[in-house]
Amino acid sequence: MNADDRANYNFQKIILGVAIFLFILKFIAWYVTSSVAILTDALESITNMLAGAFTLFSLYLSAKPKDHNHPHGHGKIEFVSASVEGALILFAGIIIIYEGVKRLLFDDTSLSSLGSGLFLIAITAIINYVVGYFAIKRGKEHNVLPLIAGGKHLHSDTYSTVGIIIGLLLVWLTGWQWLDAAIALIFGGIIIHSGIHIIRESIAGIMDEVDEDLIEEFVETANEHRSPYWVDLHKVRFIKYGNHVHLDAHLTLPWYLNMREAHVELDKMTKALEDKFGEKHEMYIHTDDCKPFSCEICALQECPQRQMKFVGEIEWTAKLVAEDQRHTIEDLAEQKIKRIEGRD
Numbered sequence: 001m002n003a004d005d006r007a008n009y010n011f012q013k014i015i016l017g018v019a020i021f022l023f024i025l026k027f028i029a030w031y032v033t034s035s036v037a038i039l040t041d042a043l044e045s046i047t048n049m050l051a052g053a054f055t056l057f058s059l060y061l062s063a064k065p066k067d068h069n070h071p072h073g074h075g076k077i078e079f080v081s082a083s084v085e086g087a088l089i090l091f092a093g094i095i096i097i098y099e100g101v102k103r104l105l106f107d108d109t110s111l112s113s114l115g116s117g118l119f120l121i122a123i124t125a126i127i128n129y130v131v132g133y134f135a136i137k138r139g140k141e142h143n144v145l146p147l148i149a150g151g152k153h154l155h156s157d158t159y160s161t162v163g164i165i166i167g168l169l170l171v172w173l174t175g176w177q178w179l180d181a182a183i184a185l186i187f188g189g190i191i192i193h194s195g196i197h198i199i200r201e202s203i204a205g206i207m208d209e210v211d212e213d214l215i216e217e218f219v220e221t222a223n224e225h226r227s228p229y230w231v232d233l234h235k236v237r238f239i240k241y242g243n244h245v246h247l248d249a250h251l252t253l254p255w256y257l258n259m260r261e262a263h264v265e266l267d268k269m270t271k272a273l274e275d276k277f278g279e280k281h282e283m284y285i286h287t288d289d290c291k292p293f294s295c296e297i298c299a300l301q302e303c304p305q306r307q308m309k310f311v312g313e314i315e316w317t318a319k320l321v322a323e324d325q326r327h328t329i330e331d332l333a334e335q336k337i338k339r340i341e342g343r344d
Helices: 003-033 036-062 077-106 114-142 145-174 178-206 212-224 259-277 292-297 329-341
Strands: 232-241 244-253 281-289
Touching: 003 036, 003 114, 003 145, 036 077, 036 114, 036 145, 036 178, 077 145, 077 178, 114 145, 145 178, 212 232, 212 259, 244 259, 259 281, 292 329
Parallel strands: 244 281
Antiparallel strands: 232 244
């Protein structure tokens, strides 16, 4: 486990400890008030604890080095971790809806000690938001999906708690006990939506769904460092393994370059991408030899083997580089038309 992975692991330990502490506070608040709205908060904290424990395990496993059976590492477990957390949030939301309906229709229990209960859950809201902020910040800096998912969960928990506080203040001021159940139903729905969203993101990672933002960053870097020898770029694929990313791409180079010259160009692209994305991005770039039709889009002015007149250089875009085939003058013409029409 390297220094970054160990720091992520230790940070998750803190999140798990905080989740346990906040659950105790919320449970005490529910016990003294009998508020079903506060019970919803306590139930969500149970999911925080379970999800935190599973995330801790996933960070430990994903940090293990590659081996014979896992040539790309163990990072995919992070998507499983996020999906489990989403499922737990979804389950908690369903229980909250059930409890809210039951209280609204069949239970007339009176609330008590609302002041003490509100004070306790206000403390949990502040702690949740601060810890969630640092979890998201660290997750984005190190591309760790479980920390991002956990941080977003803590923030959604904070917003739910703030809403519950506002609602219970109204109950306290008006004496309308039914508002307690109504608040639980509203935030139960919000929690269910949050769970579905996290599950959707984790499934996208497991299914290797295209990460548009990542490809946009890749294209921006490739265009910025583009060499005249880089005739064309296509068949770009990104596959995520937790915080590790595997890149496959096909780079078209002049056909007459020898192996040493071709590797110089490959090293230029690899260096630019590593400077941008870091060492946790594996680069597998396949070289293709240029064809006569490539001359029209090749900007290499002093090409000794040019067979056709240069017309214009294609600007690489996320959609274009993801295509399977080599690009031609027709792609350049289409790009110019789109630019004129304002569609590109």
